[in-house]
Amino acid sequence: MRLDGQVAIITGAGSGIGAASARRFVDEGAKVLVADMHEVKALALVDELGDAAAFFQADVSSEDDVEAMVGEALSRWGRLDIMFNNAGFGGAIGPVETITTDDFDITFDVLVKGVFLGIKHATPIMREQGSGSIINTASVAGLQAGWSPHLYSVAKAAVIHLTKSVALELGDYGVRCNCICPGIIATPLAAGFAKATDDQLDEMKARFGRTQVLGRIGDPVDIANAAVWLASDESSYVTGHAQVVDGGAFAGKPWNKQHESMTAQRPIKLYRPDGR
Numbered sequence: 723m724r725l726d727g728q729v730a731i732i733t734g735a736g737s738g739i740g741a742a743s744a745r746r747f748v749d750e751g752a753k754v755l756v757a758d759m760h761e762v763k764a765l766a767l768v769d770e771l772g773d774a775a776a777f778f779q780a781d782v783s784s785e786d787d788v789e790a791m792v793g794e795a796l797s798r799w800g801r802l803d804i805m806f807n808n809a810g811f812g813g814a815i816g817p818v819e820t821i822t823t824d825d826f827d828i829t830f831d832v833l834v835k836g837v838f839l840g841i842k843h844a845t846p847i848m849r850e851q852g853s854g855s856i857i858n859t860a861s862v863a864g865l866q867a868g869w870s871p872h873l874y875s876v877a878k879a880a881v882i883h884l885t886k887s888v889a890l891e892l893g894d895y896g897v898r899c900n901c902i903c904p905g906i907i908a909t910p911l912a913a914g915f916a917k918a919t920d921d922q923l924d925e926m927k928a929r930f931g932r933t934q935v936l937g938r939i940g941d942p943v944d945i946a947n948a949a950v951w952l953a954s955d956e957s958s959y960v961t962g963h964a965q966v967v968d969g970g971a972f973a974g975k976p977w978n979k980q981h982e983s984m985t986a987q988r989p990i991k992l993y994r995p996d997g998r
């Protein structure tokens with residue numbers, strides 16, 4: 723019970739990483755406000771979790787919604803210990819010259835403004851309490867270009883920097899702010915369809931898993947476990963941190979898996995400088 727008696731808000735909790743985190747947080751003793759703009763899956767999750775969870779419909783890009791969401795957690799449970807700003811989507815895709823300013827605004831409204839608003843409205847409560855853990859979902863795409871479309875990468879880089887900047891301000895009040903940088907995780911977002919079926923997710927796991935360092939892509943619970951740690955007192959000396967959880971993908975490309983066909987033709991042997 724690492725989160726016993728704590729109150730959490732998780733945005734984007736109707737699916738993928740957010741849903742897995744809601745389950746893990748409740749397992750660890752927290753009360754969770756399951757916040758999402760879509761209600762169907764979120765309501766089913768709240769049903770499954772029972773009294774420890776409640777649903778709140780919110781679009782994280784709307785300040786009114788985020789303010790009301792934080793107010794709901796407070797009026798229901800009287801405090802806010804964990805603000806997990808996790809909601810997201812793939813954003814605009816395509817060559818840079820085809821991206822419109824509307825695409826830009828919509829992408830940044832959700833991926834950056836949504837995180838900013840969650841931090842903004844959680845801060846006064848946590849400062850008053852003298853404690854709190856803010857967790858933001860960034861991405862390895864925010865650490866290095868090329869993992870995802872332009873705007874998604876830039877937005878996630880902004881989330882990482884916002885995390886660090888806010889951590890420096892809130893340390894004086896006992897409030898920590900960290901982010902998680904997932905690699906590829908088997909969720910509808912990564913599969914490219916909001917309504918991805920289990921079969922489509924299994925197909926994605928099989929297709930990409932083979933080339934990964936650990937022989938598999940991530941499961942949402944891999945990120946949820948990192949979130950539990952960042953939420954709990956076990957990470958009480960950790961703030962301003964971008965926690966990479968990617969099965970080793972950001973460490974580099976596994977040369978033996980990249981060159982499978984080459985090594986199949988030519989067996990690997992010791993390379994000696996004298997050429998023997």
Ligand code: NAD
Pocket residue numbers: 733734735736737738739740757758759760780781782783808809810811832836859860861862903904905906907908909910911912916
């Ligand atoms: P997902 O599609 O399974 O879940 C995302 C949830 O966010 C959905 O329930 C959706 O309804 C909700 N959402 C989207 N826009 C919203 C808004 N404006 N307001 C409220 N809710 C909104 O995807 P996921 O993979 O679990 O994504 C969670 C986070 O993880 C996102 O921030 C995503 O960018 C990040 N991420 C995912 C991966 C991956 O490979 N899946 C990798 C790196 C980072």
